[in-house]
Amino acid sequence: MLFNSWEYIVFLVVVTVAFFAMPMRWRVPFLLVASYYFYMQWDWKFAFLIGSVTWANWEAGRRIADTDSQRARKAWLWMALVISLGVLFFFKYFNFFNESFRAAFEAGGMTYMVPYLPIILPVGVSFFTFQALSYPIDVYRGDHGPERNLTRFATYVVFFPQLIAGPIERASTLLDQFKERHRFDIDRFGSGVQLIIWGLFKKVVIADRLGVYVDEIYAAPELYDGSTLLLATYFFAFQIYCDFSAYSDIAIGSARILGFNLSKNFALPYLATSIADFWRRWHISLTSWFRSYVYYPLGGNRVSTLAWMRNIWIVFVVSGVWHGAAWTFVIWGALHAAYYVVQWVWNKLVPTPANPSWWAVLLGMLVTFHAVVLAWVFFRAESISDAWLVVTTILTDTGAMPDLGPSRFTAAINIALIVFLMGIQVLQSRGWISLYFSPSRFPPAMRAAGSAMLVCGIALLGVSSSAFIYFQF
Amino acid sequence: MASTPIITRLKRPALLLLVAIFAFLAVDRAVGALLREGLDRYFGLDQLEAVLLVGHSHVVLGVDKNLLERELGLPVANYARAGAQLDDRILMARHYARLHPDGVRAIVFGVDNHLFTASGLSANSYSQFYPHMGDPLVGPMLRESAPGWDYRQRQISHLARYDDVLLNAAIRGWMGNWNNAVGGQFKPDVLAAEVASGDFRHISIDDTQVAQMEAFLDESEQKGWPVLLAFIPTTAQWQAVEPEKAAQVEALLRRLADAHANVTFIDLREPWQHREEFFIDPLHLNAEGSREVTADLSRKIAPLIPGAQDNTQ
Structure with a gap:
């Protein structure tokens, strides 16, 4: 069901009318059902996948919050990371790496036995895994409390307007909105x-x-x-x-x-x-996600210049790979990293005037x-x-x-x-x-x-x- | 504190909604009417007692309307649409005749090797008729051919009836511009490669299409419309792709012409099909080619059209 279709317009009208017509307690479960229906229009089988990712991250967040053991907290976070990124890796990157290894082995005159797998990429997988994953990380860091209600959390992961292609939301910006009482506002x-x-x-x-x-x-x-x-x-x-x-x-x-x-x-x-300015304006939710969960953990800019440059390259190359399993995306990301560094050098040489x-x-x-x-x-x-x-x-x-x-x-x-x-x-x-x-x-x-x-x-x-x-x- | 009554709260949004609906309808209908007028001018549907040209892209690009008018001394309605199949061409002729019941001076009907080939030219040629969906002849055809929701959208919005081709034609109609402005040069090697790979539209003779044509020619004979079956040139290389089938089509066209007193077959292929420099591709003439062919066409049809000036000297 594409946004640019009459089916979506009818779907949105029906969901809106029903949402505001029903009692408050039914609204979030209704949104959950509507969102799954929306997603299953592409391929119903992947509803189980998104359900698994949802459960793994919800369970990890709950367990992290409920234990005082730092080791257990870390283990649960790793479980969420492995499952979420594992799903992403398998569906999106397995064949890319598999074929890259095959090419490398064959170039070296060796036999490579792992076959090509005809994997169908679930629509929006990069978006919903990142959105779900941000929650246990935030709970681990103490940036957000645990969500005890699985229905509410599942609705946060699959909320249909942004399920397929973002904006990628965080628990602090979207999850808590499912606790609020929404009234129709003309x-x-x-x-x-x-x-x-x-x-x-x-x-x-x-x-x-x-x-x-x-x-x-x-x-x-x-x-x-x-x-x-x-x-x-x-x-x-x-x-x-x-x-x-x-x-x-x-x-x-x-x-x-x-x-x-x-x-x-x-x-x-x-x-x-400038390039830095561009990245404050382009796909802001993804940039913000990478900043919070990759760039800052690497040290951000509070490190030596060389380490900072390394961080910039890592973030942009990972961002490129996030977009697609192909070397063209890697180069796209690397180019932006290079631009960022060039701009930094330029700003050192030619300071930007205030006006x-x-x-x-x-x-x-x-x-x-x-x-x-x-x-x-x-x-x-x-x-x-x-x-x-x-x-x-x-x-x-x-x-x-x-x-x-x-x-x-x-x-x-x-x-x-x-x-x-x-x-x-x-x-x-x-x-x-x-x-x-x-x-x-x-x-x-x-x-x-x-x-x-x-x-x-x-x-x-x-x-x-x-x-x-x-x-x- | 008393809450504001719902009627008062909805008054402003309701007014804004009315403004939006009014603005949409006003612009949709006004611009739609302007485009329709331009399109009718472009196709010559406003021309009384015109020489009517019907056909597809061969005729659009192959006949210079202004030159033909000058040569014949008569108004010409170039009612040709890219992708128009046999039934579309018949519908166009009937559409013009319905608009001007006593004003059909002659119908120059574009024909080619694929006239009786039922498929492969355009899967949705009906969409080119959307601007005229209110017409009692065109409307039923569209209701039958178009998907239901597609059709209803265009009932709501007059602007939705136009695509780029129709929009361009409407603007050109207002500007009085019928020039063949398409560029490009025929590449024989590209055609040869396509033929070698079998990637081209094959000629076939579909009985239903033939019956449709016969019925139309019977109708034209009954109504007294002179019909000139004009074979606009394509390249000799294209003619040679399926020579036996092409000969069958030509024989059929000649038989149809012989069977109807009001029908004449006008073959314009020689000598133009050998002039590669006159073609943008295997099928379509460029501006220079279209001028040459139009002059030839006018010389051949002038004696057959009542009121046309003698330009055979």
Whole structure:
């Protein structure tokens, strides 16, 4: 059941009406059932998997809280880590490592006996394992108390708006909301619907349109010149942003209608003026997860410069691997780590003034954007050799006009939509248009009319629904 | 403290909802009407007593409407849609005739080797008719062909009836732009590779399609519409892919023409099919090719169309 489908809209309406109509004590169990129903639309068998991960982390959290023995606490935490990461490893990474070992053995002239396993990747596995795992770690650290109610904890793990592709929540931000009494609030309903409409517009009008061109070019990059590959890569940068942020917007809007607050996941990332700034704006919930559970435990920046650099590399490479079991994602993460270090060196050499001029800000945005775009090549390409071909062709063969595909009219619409998106984002950054429920300078009637215009845009320019890119992670 | 009555609390949101619904309907209907007008102009559905061209992308790209109008001295309605199959073309001819019951001067009906091939051109060519779903001829066809929810969405929103092709056509209709602006160059080696791999649309003669065509030609004879079956050129290499089947189709077209007093078969393949520089791919003409073929077409059809100026000198 895709967010960008009528089935989801009907599902959300039914769940909302039923949720607010039923007595308080039934609401959380009802959300649990609804969320499992939502997940089982993909593959009912994986409900057992998500149930196992839920139980393991809940049990670990309870046991950690109930024992005074540091050894036992550590053992229970390890149990949760092994089960959660074991599930993630088996379903997502087994074949990647297996095939990598096979290649290495065969290169060395040795026989490798472990067969390839036809494993189906459960949708959203990276998201729900991380969300579940954060709970026993928080209990172990004393950042959150144990949740005695399994139903409540299970609902926290599978809460349908953010189950498949985040935002990745923590017990402290979401779990406790299941204890609150939620009342239907017409203002929250209105703002949630507006955010859902904006998300749908970004998905079906911008991301899916750009995806048609990007898929065509990246399917056979050897057939195209540098300017075409460059255009496809720019398009991909906006496609993945619109696709992923659309999912987050629809998730946050859906939860808001039901009375829940999810974390902000994107904050105008292509207006970032540095790589550090970009990572404060892009996939914020994942960045925050890695910061809390990987970067800080490694020592964060309270270590020597060399150790800090090591920490940065570890976090970004792990983040790359989290996205996908392929070397292209590893390079994507490593590139961002390299950018981070380069930026650190640059800041040492050229201290940033307190009030930089407008052109310095613009230059920072452009440099950051293009660094991110370069890394996206590795994220999107089918293989490292394809990515390398794209990069080298862009750098060496950019004389001709790009191949705009079968319709120049469609290409013109695509470019106009990117300009429109960036225009909206500039207005959001200036506070004219609301960004995640922040105040807007436009009156409510104008905002309602604006949402109606977006629906018109979806009707006229939307293309056939396709799955969200981040579902594969 | 007394709580605010629910009616008072809902007043503002209800007003905002009304504003949103009104804004949506106003823009949807207004822009929808503008697009529909542009589309009708593009297809020439507003043209009275026009020479009607129906066909698919061969005709869209292969006939220069402005040039044909100048050559014939008559209005031309280029009602051709990419992906239009035989039944779509017949529907288009009937649609124009329904709009202008006494105004069908002649129908130039685009034909090709795949005219009677039932599948492979377009699985959802019906979607190109959505803007005209209110028409008593088009509506029933759409209700039958389109998935139910697909159809109902477009009943609600007029803008949802357009895709990029139709939107482009509507805008071009307002701008009066019928130019063939498609670029590219035919690559014989690419076609040869596709033929070698068997990855091409095979010719077949489907009896149902033939019967449909016969019924349409009977109807046109009865109504007194001159029908010119125009074979817009494709490349010689494409013609040579399945020569026996192509010959069967040609024979069938000639037999249909012979069987109806109002029908003429116009073969435009020679000499243009050998001019590779006039094609963007094996099937479609470029702007220069379309001008040459249009001039040839006008010379051949002018004597057959009442009121057309003599341009054979």
